[in-house]
Amino acid sequence: MGKGYFFDLYSIALAAGKEIMSVYKDDFAVEVKADDSPITVADNRANRVILDGLKRLNPDIPVLSEEGNETSFDERKSWQKFWLVDPLDGTKEFIKKNDEFTVNIALIESNYPTLGIIYAPALDVVYFGAEGVGAFKLEHASTAFIQDNEDLLRKSVRLSGIGSKDVTRIVASRSHMSKETEAFIEEIKAKYGQVEAVSSGSSLKFCLVAEGKADFYPRYAPTMEWDTGAGQAIVEAAGGKVSRYEDGARFFYNREDLRNGWFLVENNH
Missing domain, CATH: 3.40.190.80 (D-Maltodextrin-Binding Protein; domain 2)
Structure with missing residues (x-):
């Protein structure tokens, strides 16, 4: 399943990132949630875009989002497959305006992540990967003119996860x-x-x-x-x-x- 969703999730993540950046460029209010974590209008706008996009993609897969309605464990414990979403990860970084915040979307199947995409809109770089397919990185993501799934893979760099041997x-x-x-x-x-x-x-x-x-x-x-x-x-x-x-x-x-x-x-x- 994973590879087939890459382009769709890329498009959804970019749309969410566009909403986030429209707020980021201006002054914005910061509220505090019940757990003392910060939230801005950007979190809510990105969440709405992602939820709408995932519903169009596959309305049968439920969504668990940081900014969504709270779903009880009794309801979700039977979920074999669901989307796990953080519409704006790193709200503190967003507030500090250091560019290191992301849009996170993962597909969880039988309790484990099998597909994920992370988009950093201020850096305009997207990372994505799927079980059995590999992991990839695309820079200048919003201006890359990606047409479909194969085009996305062709223009992205495959990640090996192999670090330096010197340090x-x-x-x-x-x-x-x-x-x-x-x-x-x-x-x-x-x-x-x-x-x-x-x-x-x-x-x-x-x-x-x-x-x-x-x-x-x-x-x-x-x-x-x-x-x-x-x-x-x-x-x-x-x-x-x-x-x-x-x-x-x-x-x-x-x-x-x-x-x-x-x-x-x-x-x-």
Whole structure:
């Protein structure tokens, strides 16, 4: 299924990004949700575009979105397939205007991500990948004049997830650097020698691992399922892995509690 959806999701993500950038260029109000996380009109506009696009694409696949209506676990626990959406990942980065925010869309099947797309509208770069197909990157995404699925694949660069052999790179959050993350960096230094820290916002951290610009992304701080689904799909399609901190098992989705536990992202090293 994955490959056939690439062009459609690319088109939806670009449309959402256009809405986000129309807000980004001007002054905008910031509200605070019940969980103390920030939200702007850009989050809501992008969410509407994505929900409309996914409904047209396949009305039979339900959607779980950060900004959508809350769906109870009793309702969604029977879902074998659903879209997992963060219309504006990195709202804090958006507010800071540092360009490192993204649109995230993932397809979850039997609790695991099989397809994902991440679009960074301010950087105009899109990453996408699917199980059994591979992972890809397209720069200048909004002006690439993509006509169909094959055209998208032809103009994109395939990601191998293989990093440098000379230095080990660890990507960490700009907004969340925990003591545990710092301890992990020290462990890697002891094991591999030279270590370089790479900072990035939002789900772009997954993308750096997928394209081999980072070897590890330890996340020992809170996230939600919609923050990670698309990134995991892309990393795994590039040959990497995303595992739970507590037991090393593959990260899975549609849990009763949508808050993620700690995890580690590794490239194809």
